[in-house]
Amino acid sequence: MFIELDLQSETPIYAQLVDQIVEGIASGALKPGDPLPSIRNLSEDLGINLHTVNKAYNLLKQEGFLQVHRKKGVIVQPDGMPGVTEEFEEKLRQQLRSLAAAAAVRGMSEEAFAQESKSVYRDMIMNRGGEQR
Amino acid sequence: MFIELDLQSETPIYAQLVDQIVEGIASGALKPGDPLPSIRNLSEDLGINLHTVNKAYNLLKQEGFLQVHRKKGVIVQPDGMPGVTEEFEEKLRQQLRSLAAAAAVRGMSEEAFAQESKSVYRDMIMNRGGEQR
DNA sequence: ATATCTGTTATATATGTAATATAACAAACA
DNA sequence: TGTTTGTTATATTACATATATAACAGATAT
Structure with a gap:
């Protein structure tokens, strides 16, 4: 994952995370079923708190973009994205x-x-394969 | 002015004010030179605090959309809006x-x-006269 | 089984923003 | 001379953001 945070930005960190993950899915960099880093791993990699990542993941889960399993960890929604x-x-x-x-x-x-x-x-969308929709 | 606030919304009151005033200018409902209600009048009309209106007016002034005079009070920028x-x-x-x-x-x-x-x-833009740009 | 990693939940704390409540000041005006 | 204007200052309440620890239960691997 290629996440870049701007800690000086006025947009909250958790919102930047949400945005970039959604953009990752939209661009095809993240495909349905793909695993995401664990909360602790990602927070450590980015140098931020566990709960900040957790908040972002939970928002994305509530919107239906992610699934959270005890087994598989966090993955990109494999059963079809929510529609318009x-x-x-x-x-x-x-x-x-x-x-x-x-x-x-x-x-x-x-x-x-x-x-x-x-x-x-x-x-x-550019660099996305032709496999979507 | 036709300002409607949603006090339950997650977007701050001052931001709602900024948005609706900009939309008023864009739609032509507010034309360059037009006066806006005084800080105290508007805050009383809307049932909100003086400083909340002041914050919105100041942001719009900083962006160049409003002018604030001791004499004329607050008016829509008459000397040309800021460009892109x-x-x-x-x-x-x-x-x-x-x-x-x-x-x-x-x-x-x-x-x-x-x-x-x-x-x-x-x-x-719809109901705007043909006088702009 | 034991240790480890997962998401989840609970507390507490520090900081900043949003919004309010008063109060006062100086410029402009009628 | 009052009155209204924007402006500034101070204080307070409430909420959001972000952090720091800590603990728990399910799942996994050694």
């Missing part, structure tokens, strides 16, 4: 609204904003 | 990356994501 729920759509729209407003006020056009969204999505 | 700086682009990309990853993992396609971005932007 109405709840997620609503959250997505709300966040996009905030970004779109800030962009529009600064003079960024609708096309530029949509294009930026598109290329960010594409850059994330 | 490199700093803003970077922040925008980072946030879009997080959203795009969550969308991709859930199976939302690149086109659907870009389309969502586009329509959210459009819905925000």
